[in-house]
Amino acid sequence: MNVAERPQDGEIEAVYRAESRGVFATLVRLVGDFDLAEEALQDAFLAAVEQWPRDGVPPNPRAWLISVGKFKAIDVLRRRARADRSVKELLHRLEAAMPRPDDWDSGTLLDDRLRLIFTCCHPALSFEAQIALTLREVCGLTTEQVARAFLTSPATIAKRIVRAKQKIRVARIPYEVPSRSDLPDRLDSVLQVVYLVFTEGYAATSGPTLVQADLSGEAIYLGRTLLEAFPDAEVQGLLALMLLHESRREARISPDGLPVLLEDQDRSLWKRELIEEGMVLLERALATRDFGCYTLQAAISAEHAQAGTAMDTSWAKIAGLYDMLLRCTPTPVVELNRAVAIAMRDTPEAGIRLIDSILQRGELHDYYLAHSARAGLLRRSGNRREAHAAYALSLAQSEPARRFLSTRLKEMADTAS
């Protein structure tokens, strides 16, 4: 027999961290409502904080929490049913369905987490709402953390989430993993959300780390969850891409907070275990021969990861991969990256010609990175005068953003005083 033990210091918090989002996902399925499930989850943990120190930690904390959460939801509904008749129906259904052991086995847990992800990333919700809802409901971030990550106010995020939940309820977006025929498209839109969460987290180079939610970590967690259920090439490719990028996190920022170019990074700081995991996934994705853009981007990242020094980088391979990527995502930014790879493979002049033709089409003219890439190649070719002009142009293109920010800064300083 399992004898319940008293919780150690921090044990309930650890259970909360490990189990709360899974318990939430299952409760949403059982009670059919996001807010009610959240309330039930909080009530269940409150009960745990009261009871576990007295009675000991139950042998299966997740089962205990789901079960208690469900009864807490029934309590809430009972109170509401007095005022609202439509609640009664749900209440009867919930009371009739006793907790079943398969409510908390690991297969059900994965299904419930996937249901939650697909509901939050439903294409009938705006892309912004999908992201906010996923971070809030699947990853368990607070509204404040989501707001901080996207440089907007908690009120904006809260409004977005409330509207999205309302749409889920009113338009009846089902809490389910899509049918096989819808799955490819729906999985694509989930991957888009995951990748955006990752890039937001990866681009965030400053900010106090304690309050900055680890968005990249959350995106990797989402990628792993999806991979458990869908071993598709692009799911593997995206996870590989994220892991390979993540491996360079420490090396890409200098101690004084400046970005460090790939070629200048201290490669001993790259996390080998992340690279290895990414490489295994990438190889599996490539072996399917049915891969797409994420896998190609991962393959490019992998070429860098495998080069012992910047000098050893196989630019021929990278340029070839960019050719393929350009067919898959024909955007000027991919074209720009391809131009740089070709410059590295052939000559700086070859790259400059390609960038010039992109700029002549009128595209990327306002994109300061296009001018700074061009400047970098001019510098490499020894053309210091033109490089100087291109850097100046790049600086000028980033000027409006700088001016905007300094105006706002001044405004805040004025109103604060």
Next chain:
Amino acid sequence: MKYLCMVIVDEKQLQALTESEAQALDDESLEYDQALRKGGHLLAAEALESVTSATTLRIRSGKVSITDGPFAETNEQIGGFILIEARDLNEAIQIASHVPVIRYGAVEVRPIKELVHSIGRE
């Protein structure tokens, strides 16, 4: 649950169809209605005459004001609708995505709001 699928079209595009193309589209639409009816999904389906035949009414200072034309002057207008019964939004989307005229425009899916009279309440 009921959903109204409003079929939104650019009338100019539809008018540009040849007579036989237009007839084929009508046939296809009627056949789709029939398929939905068989599956128990169809509550009502109608196509609308051109917006040039539309009349819009408003109440202005207590009086009905009548104007020629649709409520909103845009290129794309409601050209028809189907009222369906579906399990949830996913099923409604599935049904709406196969409306033949969607090739010439868009379909807006809206859940129906059930109104309850105060006398019907508890």
